[in-house]
Amino acid sequence: MxxxxxxxxxxxxxxxxxxxxxxxxxxxxxxxxxxxxxxxxxxxxxxxxxxxxxxxxxxxxxxxxxxxxxxxxxxxxxxxxxxxxxxxxxxxxxxxxxxxxxxxxxACTERRRIEAKEEARLRQSHEEVVRSRAHYSFGHDRPSTPYTIYDFQITEAVYLLALMRASRAESLLALGTFSPNGIQDNITTSTDQTSLLLRELRDAGVIGVAAYQSPIEAFDLGDDDTLSYYIFKVHYETTFAPDEDTAAELLKEIEQAFRTKNWPHHWRFDGAEDLYDLWKKFALEESLQYLRYYLEERKLPYNPGPKTLQVLESALENFSTSQVVKMIWAAAKGAVDFMQRKGVSAKHAANTVPGAIQRYADRVLAEGWDYKGFERNYNMPRSMVVEILHDLALQLGSKGWSTSPNLESVSNQPLIDASE
Known part of the structure; x- marks a missing residue:
């Protein structure tokens, strides 16, 4: 009609x-x-x-x-x-x-309602599949029998204490998310190191991805059906204890083992070497952190390569982080002076920094100078890993910053294992 x-x-x-x-x-x-x-x-x-x-x-x-x-x-x-x-x-x-x-x-209104309902059903089904796979692949079921200190390597113990102290969660089981770059949590000196720490603890079964508490956007299902997750978007949970009280007891036991040097037997075989390696690792990481700070402060590009790493590692064999940071500061300052005098590019100026650090180190050693290092910059607070390492595990305090990493300082023999 x-x-x-x-x-x-x-x-x-x-x-x-x-x-x-x-x-x-x-x-x-x-x-x-x-x-x-x-x-x-x-x-x-x-x-x-x-x-x-x-x-x-x-x-x-x-x-x-x-x-x-x-x-x-x-x-x-x-x-x-x-x-x-x-x-x-x-x-x-x-x-x-x-x-x-x-x-x-x-009719169109009803069709949209049906389509929305079906879309929601499919989305929910998809999310359930993703979360189930994520839990299976990246999570861990909470154990009925709790971990003991004997289940932890000494490096894992340091990392776990750092993570738990940096966590903003009140719970010892549900940890929530962690931020990159130490913006809020300050677990380590860099985003890369925090990623490695989280993955190492996850691979050790100490923490897991809380798949059912994480936003679905934290997971990515690729075209090839490969599931992955965004390390700073997912929620984490501890998986070494069945409840809060048991978790608290274990963390206290680990702290006491470090504080009293009453190490478990398996730490005594290579624990000192592991802590020494960890000290060297984070001395280098802090040096890189300060290198970035001093270069970016002067608007110079930060792009460390193998040469820079080799120079810093070599310097740390003979100098403390505090002294190396002072050398970095002097080299960055000299790079800016060189750029202004010669009219070279910022990239060219930044490339002179590793060589300048090497020359400073060689000169100080050759002349036998009493080379006093820098105090910590208040803009660069210690990461939680460094706090645990220097203050609790090594019991060096500020000497962890002002002393060159050395095995002798770590090798103070711990007391015998209390179980023996």
Whole structure:
């Protein structure tokens, strides 16, 4: 059934209406003249809206009624499509130009509701599969039998204490997320080192990814069906104890073992060497941290390569982190002076820093200078790993910063294992 004719042109016969349409689209006719000719009492700009729609060969997808096309303004391009609508059920199909619009007929509304429900079902099903796989791949079930100190290597013990102290969570089981770069948590000296620490503890079964507490966006299911996770988006949980009290007891036992040097038997074989290696590692990491700070402070690029690492490692064989940091500061300062004097690029100036550090180290050793290092910069607080390592595991305190890493300082023999 065709749409009703507007009352303002109801006095016209079908033939007159057909002629009216033809006259309207003949641009040689003025609209005011057309209104006068057909005795239509409306403003000229309203005439198009009175024109009856044209019927098309298309049918409504819901009620199979004929679809009608609205009349375009005669000033619009002839190629511009107009909306189609069903006069029977009110369904509308918008022209491409208005494809962003939404039909609100009863059928379309119901279809969207069903589609949204199905989409939600599929999304929930997908999330359940992802979380289940994530728990299986990256998580660990909480043990019925708790870990003991004998289940930890000494490096893992240091890392675990650092992680637990850096955690912002009150719970000893649910740890939440950790931030990169030590922005909030300050676990280690860099994002890379924090990533390695989290992965090492996860691989050791000490912590796991809390798949069912993590946002689904923390996981990525690749096109090849490989599941991975974003290390700083997922939530973590400890998996070494079945409850809070047991976890607290174990952490206290580890702290006491370090504090009293009453090491478990298996730490006594290579624990000193492991702590020495850890001391060297984080002396280098802190040196790199300060190198970045002093270069970026002077707007020089930070891009350490094998040469820089070799120079710093060599310096730390004979000097403390405190002394090496002073050498880094002097080399960075000299690089800026060189750039200003010679007019070289910032990159060129930064490339002179490793060589300058090496020369400072060689000169101090050759001259036998009493080379006093720097105090810590208040803008560069110690990471939690360094705190645990220097203060608790090594029991060196500030000497961990002002002493060159050496095995002798670590090898103070611990007491015998209490179990012996």
């Amino acid at each position: 065709p749409p009703e004719v507007d009352p303002k042109i109801a006095h016209l016969s079908p033939d007159d209406i057909e002629l009216l349409v033809a006259c309207y689209y003949d641009k040689t006719n003025k609209v005011v003249d057309i209104l006068e000719q057909f005795e239509i009492d409306v403003h000229p700009t309203q005439l198009r809206k009175l024109l009856p729609p044209s019927i098309t060969d298309e049918h409504c997808p819901y009620c199979s009624g004929a679809l009608y096309k609205e009349r375009p303004a005669r000033t619009e391009p002839s190629s511009l499509d107009c909306d189609l609508f069903c006069d029977k059920c009110g369904h509308r199909e918008f022209a491409e130009y208005y494809s962003w619009k939404t039909c609100n007929c009863a």
